[in-house]
Amino acid sequence: MDNPYGWLQDAIDQVPEIVQPLIVALAGAVPYIEAEGATAFGILAGLDPVVAAIAGAAGNILCVVLVVLLGSRVREGVLARRATTATARAQGDATVLVAEAPETEPEAEPEAKSKGNRRTKGRQRLRRWLVKFGVPGASLLAPLALPTMLTAAFFVGSGVPKRWVILWQVVAIAVWTTLVALAATGALALLGW
Template structure:
């Protein structure tokens, strides 16, 4: 049996109470770019049961996305209301869609995500987005684009569970293949 390069982390995790191990994985899952996939893979690599690591990582990621969606939707509602009020005060009529006033400069990732949203809808864009951006940023983008928050939460959760499961299976395969 070969020695794991994660042996020091494995020893650290073994010293934690068993109930704290999935909590650490869940907290890691809340971090953009680590997400459920990365936290589950790391949990598996350091010796946490694969199902426990995957569920904890996905749960942490989903909780972070729900928080981002709820906060983003409140911000969007405030911006839309403020713009509408300004337009009503200035013109005596209701404002046009607030998305029309957004600047055209966007990062390559946001441009790609916008194209995917138009081409594949929220389900397809949610499933593809982890290749380009963290789920928290994707969720905020969808909400800012006017997608209903329940729809964003549903499809982001589906994507998180799918991607976390795939990466966890790959991590389990690596651990098994290398005999860690």
């Protein structure tokens, strides 16, 4: 059987060898492609499976770490602002009370609700997994529901310590990337490509 990915391998061969893993790493930094998709792409393109897996995982991990660090800073800022507002309320500062927004969010339009329905279901599933399995289990299961970047932001926003989020997201990325690399390599070997 002819290799249907020959065109991809020929295209990758046109790129200098040192740049090929960088392409895979960039693909790994894209949500929904992530390390798993980038690794499979790299293997199908003819890169060594170990190089493809390391490059895909590196791109994904770098992006997740940036999301965690940024999300943590945003959360700290929000909490500090809430504490300042609460202190001002306790002291009876009328200017803060006038400037505050209503406590409840306005109801989203039905059209907007339907567009985010899939993402909302993923968040609900992730929240259940977090309660049931903790951060380690939820991190390992999360790629079935949401991209790791969104999962990491969700965990940090929920108050999980950033070191814990980074640790378990890295473990999850490594596990899923290894599984995909083994499956892609095995499939190509089985097909003789």
